[in-house]
Amino acid sequence: MMFSNILPDDMPDGLSRSSGETILPDPVHEAWFLVDGEGRIVLSNKCAEKSFGLQKNALLVTLYPDLWQPVQAVIIGKTGHSVCSVRIGGRDYVLRVRAYRGGLSHRGALCSLEEKGRFEAIVEELFHFRRTTAELETIINSSHDGLWICDADAKVVRINPASERINGIKAEDVVGRSMKELVEEGFVNKSATLEVLRTGKVVHLLQETRTGRKLIVTGTPVFDDNGNIVRVVVTERDITEIEELHRELLEREALKNEYLEQILKLQLEEMMSHQIIARSPAMLKVLDQAVRAARVDSTVLLLGESGVGKGLIAELIHKYSHRAYAPFMKINCAALPDSLVESELFGYEAGAFTGARKSGKPGLLEVAHGGTVLLDEVGELSQETQAKLLHFLEDGRFTRVGGTKRRSVNVRIIAATNRPLDDLVRCGKFRQDLYYRLNVIPIRVPPLRERTEDILPLLDHYIRHFSRSMGAEKRLSPSVLRILVRYDYPGNVRELMNLCERLVAMSYGDVIGPEDLPEELGEMEKERRPSVDNPIDGAVEKGFREIIEEFEERIFKEMLSRYRTQQKIAEVLKINQSTVARKLKKYGLS
Numbered sequence: 001m002m003f004s005n006i007l008p009d010d011m012p013d014g015l016s017r018s019s020g021e022t023i024l025p026d027p028v029h030e031a032w033f034l035v036d037g038e039g040r041i042v043l044s045n046k047c048a049e050k051s052f053g054l055q056k057n058a059l060l061v062t063l064y065p066d067l068w069q070p071v072q073a074v075i076i077g078k079t080g081h082s083v084c085s086v087r088i089g090g091r092d093y094v095l096r097v098r099a100y101r102g103g104l105s106h107r108g109a110l111c112s113l114e115e116k117g118r119f120e121a122i123v124e125e126l127f128h129f130r131r132t133t134a135e136l137e138t139i140i141n142s143s144h145d146g147l148w149i150c151d152a153d154a155k156v157v158r159i160n161p162a163s164e165r166i167n168g169i170k171a172e173d174v175v176g177r178s179m180k181e182l183v184e185e186g187f188v189n190k191s192a193t194l195e196v197l198r199t200g201k202v203v204h205l206l207q208e209t210r211t212g213r214k215l216i217v218t219g220t221p222v223f224d225d226n227g228n229i230v231r232v233v234v235t236e237r238d239i240t241e242i243e244e245l246h247r248e249l250l251e252r253e254a255l256k257n258e259y260l261e262q263i264l265k266l267q268l269e270e271m272m273s274h275q276i277i278a279r280s281p282a283m284l285k286v287l288d289q290a291v292r293a294a295r296v297d298s299t300v301l302l303l304g305e306s307g308v309g310k311g312l313i314a315e316l317i318h319k320y321s322h323r324a325y326a327p328f329m330k331i332n333c334a335a336l337p338d339s340l341v342e343s344e345l346f347g348y349e350a351g352a353f354t355g356a357r358k359s360g361k362p363g364l365l366e367v368a369h370g371g372t373v374l375l376d377e378v379g380e381l382s383q384e385t386q387a388k389l390l391h392f393l394e395d396g397r398f399t400r401v402g403g404t405k406r407r408s409v410n411v412r413i414i415a416a417t418n419r420p421l422d423d424l425v426r427c428g429k430f431r432q433d434l435y436y437r438l439n440v441i442p443i444r445v446p447p448l449r450e451r452t453e454d455i456l457p458l459l460d461h462y463i464r465h466f467s468r469s470m471g472a473e474k475r476l477s478p479s480v481l482r483i484l485v486r487y488d489y490p491g492n493v494r495e496l497m498n499l500c501e502r503l504v505a506m507s508y509g510d511v512i513g514p515e516d517l518p519e520e521l522g523e524m525e526k527e528r529r530p531s532v533d534n535p536i537d538g539a540v541e542k543g544f545r546e547i548i549e550e551f552e553e554r555i556f557k558e559m560l561s562r563y564r565t566q567q568k569i570a571e572v573l574k575i576n577q578s579t580v581a582r583k584l585k586k587y588g589l590s
């Protein structure tokens, strides 16, 4: 029987007829079938065949007698259609039946079977799909990055507002148009979509818009089940600002470095204009290292003989560090007995030892909180204090002598020593681990004999300094200057400074002459002075000019003590008075 000829005009939803053939809907989870008046299956979809065995020519009454009853009721015309629940294989289904009337002799029914709850699930799925679509829509519209969606023919399906902004276009100007045209018209200089369609792969491009903005563009293909590209999704990120920021950053970095160098120079100049005298390359290098060390918080180890200025350098580091507004404390580990060094440094609790204050006492570390502590002569620390110092350097915590409470402070440690610490480590007198902890930034301050260029400016500085403080106006005669510049200064700057103080305090006249020098230096002068009998003594060291000058100085000194006026001296020596005046001035005698 051909039902194609008997399908009614009010054909049920889902049933269609094409080229004279009847086609049933074919959803995966819904069985559709057509039966004739006797209950024979005339047509069925895949689900009906596979899930229920309702093949063509099978008899519904035999397979599912329970189903046949409501179907038959519709066929014989008791009702036009019916919907009822049926149970098959322990599951509940909804059976929908609709009658066909193709003529007097052609009667039948179109049936569908759908598992109960399936409809609700579909509705739920639909709502979920709508929600997700709305969310996606919001994400796409609010994205800061541009988004283009094109179809397989490179036609623009949509763009988001960010793309409109970045490219300076309106969606309606491009949607529906091919990317090829848009490139030709200069909307963009190249198209990721065309590249993706050409290669079938993800593509990254650098693109320039017609407004001159630079974009990083990524095109991604979207495939269907058969592996064909159905969409191309293109994201674009505006890197114009990033590029500008990057350039600005580099410029600022360069400027910052320039400023830093200038600041360092200014700091060096300031140091040199104050009490730190440094003219020699060796000392200028030390100052440079000190200024650099001041910019970080690492431990510094100052090495050098006694009196070279290690204390001064330590103060300098503190002064130019971010700790400048907190205290700078100094402890000389060699000047105090072991036990006192420990309690001075770490403090002590009430009753820690006999003679201790009742209230206890904070140590230098606590007092210097936020600042710097200089441990002078650190090589003299006892093993016990070394261990305690090491712990402190490790975690910034310590306990007062006689206490149990762990305290923490923020202090920078600078250590100084005039003994070679590595030797002390080798002979087991100094802990190696502590040595490494202290030796983070080592700075060696050279002795004065290795930087003789500093001697003259130091003499000048200290003679002026003590003259000022003693209310005098003293200066060194050239011969004294010569002696002092050549002297070795085993006690380094400290010795030079003390010598200047003594010369200013003890010399008779305004000009400090060789007779004012302490004995040991006077002896040195005598040894070098040419004798009257043999004026070329010492010529090897001094040279002709110096020998002559020394003689000249002595002659004018002698003349001045014998003949009080320049006029008289000129007469005796048979030279002009102006020459006498010049020479007296030269030798500091006028």
Ligand SMILES: Nc1ncnc2c1ncn2[C@@H]1O[C@H](COP(=O)(O)OP(=O)(O)OP(=O)(O)O)[C@@H](O)[C@H]1O
Residues within 6 Å of the ligand: 275, 276, 277, 278, 304, 305, 306, 307, 308, 309, 310, 311, 312, 313, 376, 416, 417, 418, 493, 494, 497
């Ligand atoms: N470059 C310098 N310019 C001016 N004065 C200096 C210079 N170097 C050191 N002095 C002075 O010399 C004296 C000794 O310096 P300082 O105490 O810093 O030496 P030190 O190396 O720490 O000695 P010690 O190891 O004995 O403690 C100080 O009064 C200091 O002001």
